Amino acid sequence: MTAPVCVLVGPPGAGKTTVGQLVAAALGVPFTDADAEIEAVAGKPIPEIFIDDGEEHFRTLERSAVATALGTFTGVLALGGGAILAEETRERLAGHTVVYLSVELADAAKRVGLGAGRPLLALNPRATLKHLLDQRRPLYEEVATIVVATDGRTPEEVAAEVTTALRKPIR
Ligand SMILES: Nc1ncnc2c1ncn2[C@@H]1O[C@H](COP(=O)(O)OP(=O)(O)OP(=O)(O)O)[C@@H](O)[C@H]1O
Numbered sequence: 001m002t003a004p005v006c007v008l009v010g011p012p013g014a015g016k017t018t019v020g021q022l023v024a025a026a027l028g029v030p031f032t033d034a035d036a037e038i039e040a041v042a043g044k045p046i047p048e049i050f051i052d053d054g055e056e057h058f059r060t061l062e063r064s065a066v067a068t069a070l071g072t073f074t075g076v077l078a079l080g081g082g083a084i085l086a087e088e089t090r091e092r093l094a095g096h097t098v099v100y101l102s103v104e105l106a107d108a109a110k111r112v113g114l115g116a117g118r119p120l121l122a123l124n125p126r127a128t129l130k131h132l133l134d135q136r137r138p139l140y141e142e143v144a145t146i147v148v149a150t151d152g153r154t155p156e157e158v159a160a161e162v163t164t165a166l167r168k169p170i171r
């Protein structure tokens with residue numbers, strides 16, 4: 001059975017995709033993004049899945065894509081921001097090295113801007129982000145084995161801390 005080297009979780013704008021690519025390059029392993037795997041299976045971009053098929057269908061595709069990646073992918077795996085909403089996914093994450101990239105509202109809002117390409121943030125990005133952060137923080141904390149704060153730090157600084165933490169033995 002193969003497993004990811006680590007799984008990155010965190011809200012939109014935490015930097016999972018950006019930092020994940022840097023960590024994978026530093027470790028010399030592949031990177032993949034569960035969002036990209038879902039788009040490949042659906043044959044269309046995430047905003048179109050939300051419009052054509054609805055969020056519930058997207059979440060079904062997401063649970064399946066994450067289960068497949070956790071069982072087959074060896075490298076750095078970034079999950080979509082809402083993947084941890086599914087209890088099934090939180091349970092699957094047990095036993096994996098899960099890095100929570102935390103971010104507070106101010107930096108998250110700056111990084112996602114107007115929420116382009118993020119269907120959940122299309123209407124009122126800042127208010128929605130605040131709600132998502134408040135709702136999901138306990139869930140990210142529940143699955144995390146490593147927590148790295150990203151506020152006021154560059155992707156390179158965050159990636160260096162993640163890489164160092166991954167090289168240390170953890171619980
Ligand atoms: N530490 C950081 N400092 C400043 N900007 C950052 C940082 N990390 C990421 N960014 C920028 O913020 C934006 C969002 O980053 P990214 O797409 O990696 O977030 P994400 O966590 O993958 O979001 P999503 O859940 O929507 O996929 C990008 O433009 C990226 O360049």
Ligand SMILES: O=C(O)C1=C[C@@H](O)[C@@H](O)[C@H](O)C1
Nearest residue numbers: 012035046080081082118119
């Ligand atoms: O925060 C979320 O619920 C989402 C985040 C993105 O990564 C995508 O998975 C999708 O836009 C939903």
Ligand SMILES: [Mg+2]
Nearest residue numbers: 016017033078
């Ligand atoms: Mg991303």
